[in-house]
Structures are given as structure tokens and as C-alpha cells.
Amino acid sequence: GAGVSQSPSNKVTEKGKDVELRCDPISGHTALYWYRQSLGQGLEFLIYFQGNSAPDKSGLPSDRFSAERTGGSVSTLTIQRTQQEDSAVYLCASSPQPGGELFFGEGSRLTVL
Amino acid sequence: KNQVEQSPQSLIILEGKNCTLQCNYTVSPFSNLRWYKQDTGRGPVSLTIMTFSENTKSNGRYTATLDADTKQSSLHITASQLSDSASYICVVLNNNAGNMLTFGGGTRLMVKP
Numbered sequence: 001g002a003g004v005s006q007s008p009s010n011k012v013t014e015k016g017k018d019v020e021l022r023c024d025p026i027s028g029h030t031a032l033y034w035y036r037q038s039l040g041q042g043l044e045f046l047i048y049f050q051g052n053s054a055p056d057k058s059g060l061p062s063d064r065f066s067a068e069r070t071g072g073s074v075s076t077l078t079i080q081r082t083q084q085e086d087s088a089v090y091l092c093a094s095s096p097q098p099g100g101e102l103f104f105g106e107g108s109r110l111t112v113l
Numbered sequence: 114k115n116q117v118e119q120s121p122q123s124l125i126i127l128e129g130k131n132c133t134l135q136c137n138y139t140v141s142p143f144s145n146l147r148w149y150k151q152d153t154g155r156g157p158v159s160l161t162i163m164t165f166s167e168n169t170k171s172n173g174r175y176t177a178t179l180d181a182d183t184k185q186s187s188l189h190i191t192a193s194q195l196s197d198s199a200s201y202i203c204v205v206l207n208n209n210a211g212n213m214l215t216f217g218g219g220t221r222l223m224v225k226p
Contacts, residue, residue, distance in 0.1 A: 004156075033214075042218035043157075043202070091156055099144060099206050099213050104156030 002026065004105035006092050012111045013082055021077045021108045025094030032075050033102070034067060035091045043091065049075060050098055082112045115140040117217035119203050125223045130193055134220045136186040136203035144206040144213075148177055148188050151200045151219070160188070160201075193224045 005024040013019050025032050034046040045059040049069045057067070064082075069075040079086055089107040117138045126132050138146070145164045149157035161170050163179045163186065170177050174197075176189045190197055203217040 035216075040221075043216045045214070045216070048213075093156075099208075101159055101162060102147075102149075102157075102204075102214075104158070106154075106156045 004092055004094050004103050006090075006105035006108050008108055009106065010109045010111075012113065014113050015084060016081055018078065018080045019082055019110060021079075021090050021110070023075045023077070023092030023094075023105060025073065025075070025092070026103055027073075029094035029096050029103070030072065031095040031098045031100065032069060033093045033095075034075070034077050035093070036061075036088045037091060037107070038088045046077070046090075079110075082110075084112050086110060087112045115205070115207060115215045117203055117205050117215045119201075119217035119220050121220060122218070123221040123223070125225060126193055128193060128195055128224050128226050131189065131191050132193060132222065134188045134190075134201050134203075134222070136188070136217055138184050138186070138203070138205045138215070138217075140184075140205040140207045140215050142208045143181065143184075144208045146177075146179055146186050147204045147206070148175075148186075149202040149204060151202060153199070157202055190222075195224050195226060198222060198224045 007022045032049040035043040047057040047067050051072045052069050064080045067077045089109045091107045093102040093104045120135045147162045148160040151157040161177045174191045179186045200219040200221045202219045205215050
């Protein structure tokens with residue numbers, strides 16, 4: 001498709017399990033961002049990629065969170081040993097260049113029981 | 114510290130009425146300011162991007178203003194429709210390396226018939 005694609009759209013998991021969330025950005029977009037949005041709240045920055053490198057990962061809330069990007073394209077956000085407070089919508093956005101217009105995916109809704 | 118404050122947090126108006134949403138920022142150095150619309154359960158979608166030299170910019174029934182001296186922006190919605198019910202997010206880009214984007218907490222607008 002032409003837009004940013006995220007999967008899964010919904011994920012329900014048990015506390016303590018690991019989860020992987022995937023983001024497929026718009027082809028050719030070099031910048032990729034991950035955000036977290038709790039119910040009724042604003043967007044919380046997690047990590048920013050330029051190509052395959054992450055110049056800014058200051059928003060990752062703990063060492064249980066990690067992300068990688070391969071081939072300058074697909075990115076995976078991994079949450080290890082999930083906790084209930086990890087429940088949120090995880091949004092991915094891509095941009096043609098750093099600071100360019102953001103195009104968001106529809107998000108992955110994570111529920112940790 | 115870079116900050117973006119939006120007001121009001123929430124707003125209810127009747128269909129057909131106008132409304133104005135406010136955004137104040139302390140981001141420096143300023144590059145541009147964006148307004149996004151986020152429908153419930155969806156990713157944000159760009160409405161407009163304003164640079165330092167732009168005072169007013171329209172996109173259909175949406176008109177954004179920017180006063181770079183007072184570091185204030187507004188989003189005016191004319192003749193509101195039920196489909197305008199959404200969260201409106203103000204985002205400011207700075208010219209520093211890394212993440213560069215500071216998000217406001219959003220204004221949740223509800224348009225009632």
C-alpha cells in the first residue's frame with residue numbers, strides 16, 4: 001500500500017510475555033518514529049530512526065523496550081516481559097527526511113492482561 | 114525545556130458553529146509548526162504546516178494562524194461538522210538534531226447535532 005502499515009492492529013498478551021510490533025514505512029522515507037499513546041492521552045515519543053541508526057532513543061521508558069530498523073525500511077519495536085502499564089496504542093510514523101512531514105500508521109493497540 | 118501547551122483540553126460545540134483551538138510553545142530554535150487531526154482509533158493526519166514567515170494558512174474550513182513573536186498558534190474551524198469530532202494536535206519542529214518534534218497534549222473536540 002501507499003501508506004504506513006503497522007501490524008498487528010490489535011494484540012492481547014499476558015503479563016510477562018514478549019511482544020513484537022512491526023512498522024512498514026512509506027517506501028523511500030528515511031526517517032521513522034515510534035510513539036506511544038495511552039487512552040485519552042497525548043503522544044509520547046519513544047525512538048527516532050534515520051536510516052538504520054537511532055540518533056534519538058531517549059523516549060524508551062525502560063530497558064524492556066528496544067527497536068531496530070533493517071534495510072532502511074521495516075522497523076520492529078520489541079517489548080520484553082510486558083507489564084500492564086505497557087497497555088497503549090503504539091503509533092509509527094515515517095517522513096521523507098528528518099523534520100519532514102509525518103505520515104502516521106493506524107497504530108497497534110496492545111493490551112496486557 | 115521545549116514545551117507545547119494546548120487549550121482547551123476538550124471542547125463541545127453544536128454543529129454549524131465555529132471554534133478556535135489554541136497552541137502556545139516554547140520550542141527553540143523554531144523551524145515549523147504543524148496541526149494534526151486524529152480521529153478516534155486512527156493515526157493522526159496532517160492538516161497544515163506553518164513556517165516562521167507564514168501568518169495564516171487555510172485548508173478548507175480549517176484556518177491556522179501563527180504569531181512567531183508571541184509563540185502562539187491557533188486553529189479555527191468554520192461551520193463545524195459532525196466529522197470534525199476528533200483530537201487536534203499541535204506539533205512544533207526545532208532545528209536541533211535528534212527527535213526535533215515536540216507534541217502538545219491535544220484538544221479533544223466534540224461536535225454535537
